[in-house]
Amino acid sequence: MNKDGILGVQFHDLPELNCPEEITFQMEPIITTLSPLGSWKGNQSNSIASGERLASIKEEIGLQLGGEVEQNLIQSFTSILHLLTNILPEPLLASEGMAIHIYRHNLPIGGGLGSSGAFSVSLAGALLGYRVESGLMGEVRGEDVNRWAFASETILHGTPSGLDNSISCYGGIQEFRRGEDGKEFHLTPHKPSSPLSLLISNTNVPRQTSRLVGGVRDLFNHHPSIITPIFESIEGVVSSFLSSLPAVSIDQLTTLCSINHSLLSAIGVGHPSLDLIVKESGKLGLPSKLTGAGGGGCAFTVMDYAGGEEVESLLRAALKKQGISNTITSSMVGGDGFLFHDSIPLNLSSPVHSSNRNQRSFKMTVLLSTCLLATSLVFFVIGKKK
Numbered sequence: 001m002n003k004d005g006i007l008g009v010q011f012h013d014l015p016e017l018n019c020p021e022e023i024t025f026q027m028e029p030i031i032t033t034l035s036p037l038g039s040w041k042g043n044q045s046n047s048i049a050s051g052e053r054l055a056s057i058k059e060e061i062g063l064q065l066g067g068e069v070e071q072n073l074i075q076s077f078t079s080i081l082h083l084l085t086n087i088l089p090e091p092l093l094a095s096e097g098m099a100i101h102i103y104r105h106n107l108p109i110g111g112g113l114g115s116s117g118a119f120s121v122s123l124a125g126a127l128l129g130y131r132v133e134s135g136l137m138g139e140v141r142g143e144d145v146n147r148w149a150f151a152s153e154t155i156l157h158g159t160p161s162g163l164d165n166s167i168s169c170y171g172g173i174q175e176f177r178r179g180e181d182g183k184e185f186h187l188t189p190h191k192p193s194s195p196l197s198l199l200i201s202n203t204n205v206p207r208q209t210s211r212l213v214g215g216v217r218d219l220f221n222h223h224p225s226i227i228t229p230i231f232e233s234i235e236g237v238v239s240s241f242l243s244s245l246p247a248v249s250i251d252q253l254t255t256l257c258s259i260n261h262s263l264l265s266a267i268g269v270g271h272p273s274l275d276l277i278v279k280e281s282g283k284l285g286l287p288s289k290l291t292g293a294g295g296g297g298c299a300f301t302v303m304d305y306a307g308g309e310e311v312e313s314l315l316r317a318a319l320k321k322q323g324i325s326n327t328i329t330s331s332m333v334g335g336d337g338f339l340f341h342d343s344i345p346l347n348l349s350s351p352v353h354s355s356n357r358n359q360r361s362f363k364m365t366v367l368l369s370t371c372l373l374a375t376s377l378v379f380f381v382i383g384k385k386k
Contacts, residue, residue, distance in 0.1 A: 008082065008099045012072050016109055017072055023065065025081070034085050047151040049082045054155065057081050079152040087127040087148065089136065100126075108326075110209075111202050112292015117164025120147060120152035125169075125338045145169050145338055151251060156209055159186075173336025175242055193246035197303045199312060201288075201319055202326040203273035205296025212293040216267050227267060234263050250287070253302060257287035269294030273324065277301070280318045284311055 007025040011017055033056050040219050049057075061069070069077075069267040079176045080100065102119070109115045125145045131137050149165035162185050220227040237260045244252055260277055264270060274290040277299040281288040288301040303312055316327055 006097045007084070007095070007180075009077070010099070010101045012101060012103045014102070014104055014109070017073060017076075018070060023077070025061075025064055025077075030057075030085065031062075032079060032088050033060055035090065037225060047148050048154055049087065049151065053082065054078060075156050076119070079120065079155045081151060082155060083123055083127055083148055087124075087131055088134075108298065110206065110297065112202040112290070112297035113200070114164040114292070116153060116156045117149070117168045120149040120156070120165050121168040121338055123152055124148035125340075129340060140340075142169055142338065159213075167337075168217050171335045175238075184290065190242060190245050192248065199303050199315065200291075200298050200328040201277050201301065201324055201326070202298050203271065203277070203296050203324060204326060205271055205273050207293065207295035207297050209273075209293040212269050212295045216269065219268055229261055230267055230351055234260065237263070250285075254285075254287040257302070258281040258282075261289040264290055271296050273385050274299050276322055277319065277324065280322065281315055283318070284315055286311070286315065316320075 005027045007027055008022050009025070010021060011023045058074060061074055061077050061081070065077075102122075104115075124147075125140060128137075128140045128144055128148070134187065140172065146166055146169040149169060150160065150162050153160040153162070153165050161176075161178065166176060166185065166187055167174050170187060170189075173190045173192065175190060177186045177188075179185060216227075220231075232238065237256050241248065241253075241256050258278075259284055261270070261274075265275070270290065274294065278288045278290075281301045286301050286303065288299050290297070290299045292298060301315065316325075319325065319327065
């Protein structure tokens with residue numbers, strides 16, 4: 001078989017994935033296996049993969065790559081292949097080779113910063129954008145990007161809330177609320193009176209979101225009368241923060257971060273390394289809290305309120321003494337969400353040449369967490385397989 005119908009996937013600047021420079025798939029057997037299970041019709045409302053479809057994709061991945069592929073890569077490839085074979089039509093996949101290049105910039109994986117949400121939104125938007133470039137649809141709508149991104153998140157996490165992909169897709173500072181049915185959600189945009197700058201500190205303590213969420217669920221099931229008031233208090237923290245916008249005082253933000261961090265620790269998602277970050281930043285009068293699922297990963301510190309670069313240097317030095325040296329400064333909270341670009345940002349090199357009309361790069365910025373988080377980038381470049 002020639003290069004037509006071959007999918008090449010490259011993960012750039014992602015050494016923690018421990019994968020070969022390029023992984024290739026022959027699309028013909030994948031299409032043959034999945035065709036009886038349905039494909040995208042352009043107006044399909046349910047993009048979530050069935051158990052039968054997921055099992056078929058994973059079986060084909062095993063057949064083509066062998067049994068030595070790590071589980072996190074299998075999940076990523078399953079997500080890519082599910083969206084690819086739904087969003088792009090079979091004749092296009094069978095006749096044209098395709099290269100997918102995935103770039104990461106300042107976004108730790110598994111650190112509570114929503115890396116999988118960023119991945120999912122970029123993947124969905126890039127594939128839908130390629131569909132537009134191929135003349136198969138008129139425009140890419142945010143709701144379609146978010147719907148397919150959520151489908152990807154269900155593959156990566158099982159029962160995601162929809163928060164990470166929604167904020168990654170639409171950007172800004174958003175109030176996220178799930179509906180009573182657990183399926184619908186509502187986003188309400190908010191804007192502070194001035195930009196907030198955050199210092200993100202990565203503990204490098206490994207953690208698994210699904211396990212932490214499962215632990216909280218078990219705790220609730222065994223002690224609902226205790227855990228329910230904690231959930232209500234966490235909601236109260238968020239409501240107090242939102243009601244203080246557009247201006248929020250340092251005293252109020254410090255109090256809310258402290259309460260929120262303690263409440264999250266009470267339901268079992270804290271970690272001594274996160275408490276250490278909160279303690280060291282507190283000595284300098286800076287509010288901090290854990291972010292994401294907790295249990296390790298990252299914490300953020302609000303840097304806007306005092307001392308500027310001098311205080312930031314002091315905090316970095318204090319954390320480094322405690323063994324926490326992996327810190328990221330974000331100059332702005334609340335990015336633009338999913339965006340298209342006609343060339344690769346940040347001068348990232350790529351074997352895909354953006355001068356070709358069928359080869360574009362797709363950039364998105366991501367803001368995540370209950371109240372605040374960070375700005376980071378994920379890039380997808382999709383083009384014809386050389």
